[in-house]
Amino acid sequence: MPILSIVLQVLLGLGFLMFGFQKFTSEQMKKGFEYFGYSDGFRVFTGFFELASAVIVIVGIWIGSLATIGGIMIVITMFGAIITHIKIKDAVKNMMMPIILLILGAVVVIINWSSLF
Template sequence: MLSIIIQILLGLGFIMFGLMKFGSKQMVEGFKTYGYSAGFRIFTGMVELVAAVLLIAGVWNEQLAALGGFLVVATMIGAILTHIKIKDTLNNMMMPIILLILGGIVLVLNYTSLIG
């Protein structure tokens, strides 16, 4: 039950985050600040949307939940490394850290479906 609640919250959040990557002024400026191209911003948005779909579909299929959790973890590691690269404050890294932890919980709770 815990995994399903987290999956739905993460899924809805990643739909919003992913869609924002396609043209939100804040995201466009943020990716410029990070030194990333518009193409990478769009790619990141696509990955986030795929993760969202996997997390939500994972309510009915644990393997999809695990894959969605993995994508969240991988994406948030990249986000955290980006914040470190630009010497950002810990406060600005809190959201990616929290999302990393939540994605990790989903991955761990559903991991056995991938290997067994």
Template sequence: MNVLSIVIQSILGLGFLMFGLMKFGAKQMVDEFNRFRLPQWFRVVTGLVEIIGAAFIIAGIWNTTFAVIGGLLISFTMVGAILTHLRVKDPVSKAMMPIILLILGLIVVVLNWSSLLV
């Protein structure tokens, strides 16, 4: 088991659990989805996807297949977040957190990918 991956997975897991739960009604998230011109049901779906990603990435500490699935789910979600920030013409600074989370998700995938081939 890769210690670096476990550290990143722990950070991503806790972060995405928090981010996902915030999507279920935090005023800031409601306002952001309005600003993004996205329907509120999509905010809830996004929250569910983030919580599922967190569960996979945390379970991946013990099962590397789950780590890869969680890393991919988080990465795809962050690609969507980055594209959303670009669509509404946010400054790059607003997209930095999704960019960093995308990179961390991809690092988890790369560090655990070889275990899928065994």
């Protein structure tokens, strides 16, 4: 497995552990989901999905197919975040972090794609 993929998996894994936990602990996240028009249930689902993607992408360091699956989960999550920013007519500068994370997740998927088959 290329070093680039391992580095990205560690960074994405640690980041999404943090993002996932924030969905449960941050008052700002609770208010953000309300502002976006999403329910508390969706916030909790998103938190669990982010935590799962973090664990899966980190375990993917040793099991390549899981790196691909975790990367796909991250891409899906960030696609949803970007759509949310577009829905509320947010400035592009506020979409940069989800865009960057989507690209990094996609790189992990591309590097590890062949491990699925």
